[in-house]
Amino acid sequence: MKSAIVTGGAHGIGRVIVNQLASEGWHVGILDLNVADVERDEKLLKNCVAISADVSDVNSVEKAIKQFGSTPDLLVNNAGIVRFGPLLTLAQSEFEAVVRVNLIGTFTVSRQVAALMVADGKAGNIISITSMNGVVPGPNSGAYTSTKAGVALLTKQMALEWGPHGIRVNSIAPGLIDAGMSNAVHADPEIRQAREKRIPLRRLGTAQDIANLVSFLASEQSSYITGENILVDGGVTMSILSTLPRPKSVDSVGPSE
Numbered sequence: 001m002k003s004a005i006v007t008g009g010a011h012g013i014g015r016v017i018v019n020q021l022a023s024e025g026w027h028v029g030i031l032d033l034n035v036a037d038v039e040r041d042e043k044l045l046k047n048c049v050a051i052s053a054d055v056s057d058v059n060s061v062e063k064a065i066k067q068f069g070s071t072p073d074l075l076v077n078n079a080g081i082v083r084f085g086p087l088l089t090l091a092q093s094e095f096e097a098v099v100r101v102n103l104i105g106t107f108t109v110s111r112q113v114a115a116l117m118v119a120d121g122k123a124g125n126i127i128s129i130t131s132m133n134g135v136v137p138g139p140n141s142g143a144y145t146s147t148k149a150g151v152a153l154l155t156k157q158m159a160l161e162w163g164p165h166g167i168r169v170n171s172i173a174p175g176l177i178d179a180g181m182s183n184a185v186h187a188d189p190e191i192r193q194a195r196e197k198r199i200p201l202r203r204l205g206t207a208q209d210i211a212n213l214v215s216f217l218a219s220e221q222s223s224y225i226t227g228e229n230i231l232v233d234g235g236v237t238m239s240i241l242s243t244l245p246r247p248k249s250v251d252s253v254g255p256s257e
C-alpha cells in the first residue's frame with residue numbers, strides 16, 4: 001500500500017485531500033497542530049493515522065515523521081496560515097509567524113521526508129499548496145504572498161536538486177476557494193456573488209478541485225512533470241485586463257487591408 005503524509009490535513013482543503021487519497025487506497029498520516037476532529041472520525045481512521053505536529057518546529061516534525069513509522073511515497077505540504085494587515089503596520093511577530101509556518105515549515109518537512117526517500121532509494125513525490133497570492137499580490141496579504149511565492153520557487157529548487165534521486169516536486173496554487181481559511185471572506189452573499197462574476201469560469205473553486213490535482217500529480221500519469229506551480233483558479237489570475245474599462249469602438253476594428 002502506498003503511503004502519504006499530509007500536513008494540515010485535519011481541516012479545510014487538507015481534509016478533502018486526505019479523503020481523496022484515502023479513497024484511492026493510500027495510507028495517510030495527517031500531521032496537524034489540532035487533530036481532535038480527525039480523532040473522532042472513525043471511518044477516516046481506517047486508512048489514516050492522526051499525528052499531532054507543528055510544522056514550524058523542527059523537533060516536532062522529526063518526532064511526527066518517526067511516529068508515522070515508514071518513509072512515505074508522497075508528501076503534501078498543505079499546512080498554512082494567513083495574517084492580514086498592511087505591511088506598514090502588520091506586527092513583526094505576525095509576519096514572522098507566517099514565514100515560519102508557510103515557508104520554513106514547508107522546507108523543514110520536505111527536507112526530512114526527502115532525506116528518508118533518498119536513503120531508501122525511493123522515487124518519491126512532494127506536492128506543496130501555494131496560492132494565486134504567490135503569483136500576484138493581494139490586499140493586506142504581504143506576509144502571506146511573500147511566503148507563497150517563496151514556496152513556489154523552493155519547489156523548483158527542490159525539484160532541481162532532488163530530481164536525480166527520482167523525487168518529483170510540484171506545487172498547486174489555488175485561487176478563490178470556497179473552503180477553509182476563505183470561509184469568512186465568502187460568508188457574505190454579496191461579496192461572494194461579486195467575486196463569482198469576476199472569475200472567468202463564474203464560480204468559486206472547491207477543495208475537491210485542489211484534491212483532484214493532488215491526485216493527478218501523485219499518479220504515474222504525471223510522471224514527467226516536476227518543478228511546476230500550477231494555478232487552479234478558474235482563470236481569475238489572468239483576467240486583470242478584462243476587468244479594466246475599454247471603449248467598445250476598438251473591438252470592432254478589423255485587420256488593416
Ligand SMILES: NC(=O)c1ccc[n+]([C@@H]2O[C@H](COP(=O)([O-])OP(=O)(O)OC[C@H]3O[C@@H](n4cnc5c(N)ncnc54)[C@H](O)[C@@H]3O)[C@@H](O)[C@H]2O)c1
Pocket residue numbers: 007008009010011012013014031032033034053054055056077078079080081101105129130131132173174175176177178179180181182183
Ligand atoms: N482556502 C483558500 O481559499 C486557499 C486559497 C489558496 C491557498 N490556500 C492554501 O491551502 C492550504 C490549506 O488552507 P485551508 O484554507 O484549508 O486552511 P485551514 O485553516 O482550513 O486549514 C489549515 C490546516 O493547517 C493546520 N495548521 C496550521 N498551522 C499549522 C502548523 N504550524 N503545523 C501543523 N498544522 C498546522 C491547521 O490546524 C489546519 O488544519 C494552506 O496552505 C493555504 O495557504 C487556501
